[in-house]
Amino acid sequence: MKSADRSVWNVLVAVPATMRQILVRGALSGGRPANGCQISCHGSGIEADWAFPTIMKPVLLIGAGGVGSVVAHKCAMLPEVFGPITLASRTLSKCDAIAAQVKQRCGRELATAQVDADDVRQTAALIRSTGAKLLINVALPYQDLTLMDACLEAGCDYLDTANYEPKDVAKFEYSWQWDYQDRFVQAGLCAVLGSGFDPGVTNVFTAWALKHQFDEIHTLDIIDVNGGNHGKAFATNFNPEINIREVTAPCRHFEDGAFVESAAMSCHQAFTCPEEVGSYEIYRMYHEELESLVKHIPTLRRAQFWMSFSPNYLKHLEVLQNVGMTRIDPVMFQGHEIVPLQFLKALLPDPGELGQSTKGKTCIGNVITGLKDGQPKAVYIYNICDHEACFAEVGSQAISYTTGVPAMLGAKQILAGGWRQPGVWNIEQLDPDAFMADLQVHGLPWQCRELTPAQAANFQVA
């Protein structure tokens, strides 16, 4: 983005989204050329000479699940940023169903396409035919590398919400994607990794805290509470296969310069959320953002991730594990090979369908301690999101919503130019300010509270 465009964009992001749409649509309908428009919005305090920001670029969204639906809606709501949108996935009918909902709620047409994202040539051909400048990957972590390859082949920027995981090993780490650094730099393309909520917003919270609240960060505790109730006996909030692989893996946390392994779900404690969201038992587990955060914030002495689980969820999970239903190796069943966890996914409720019945709130945030001006300091930065409000806005529950909104906002930062630099980036490496401002106005408002050291040590944030 040219510097003139960027300054215009800074003006635009500082005003509410609806006003921005009026400003941009007004400029367009005035029939002026794309550059050099004069904006004067009386009574708003905004008067600016500006060059129209050249960011209405075609985007390709891959994945038509719970998260894909939210990203499609939220991108469609920002026509001044997202040009023609193509929604593609393995099952075309799911893309068409989402496109119909987007048309109904937002009045905007999306193109749809069928694609096998494991096939690099097929995906590259789709990128070329849509003219996409950015591919938003909200398929599954298994597709990350093939989609990055397709972006390199077709000359397109890339963004995802989860790091690569091989199908046959329950292991996720960034090394596979970090290995693309030189290829993306040489191609002059940008890849932003992990732009969901966690990873995603939690990384940006940490980067923002380092920029504005601390001189040095020492400890980080990411606490992810889902206080929602979907009324089902057992269901996962996002893709069941990915979710169960994640929560059954051994726990790892970072302490004194190294990752320390412990048994899954073996460390837990009570946590009371602010704003009367409630009290929950939170369990320490490994989560992918710990790997990139300890690399990029080397002053971190301890980094942990905690997630709430209900006794009911844990009881079902234990039984499923004990009977072998969470296995990811193929077994023979009536002459066919099946993977038990994939079979279980087929039986469980579709997370994309849970919005209708889910009530309650999520509360996800970071307790951070460190030094400011030589003094110990602690803060808690968090967002609270209401399942029913998400459903009313885009027809999805809050887990899909809290992932889909940051994916849209990360994409917006790339298209607007603020985050667009050649290479492969974890989100905490990029400037947090515009993203943090956008969270406040695009559905995920956050708060930052100062804690005493004792409160931080005990996670007393309520």
Ligand code: NDP
């Ligand atoms: P879903 O299972 O609901 O959706 C995944 C979509 O990807 C489906 O439409 C599926 O197609 C499609 N897909 C799978 N394989 C292929 C393929 N080979 N080619 C084309 N399309 C394919 O998952 P969610 O929407 O719940 O999650 C999406 C992503 O978001 C996941 O990577 C998940 O890990 C991530 N996530 C990140 C979070 C964060 O905070 N960072 C939180 C929650 C999720 P089909 O319908 O045919 O199966």
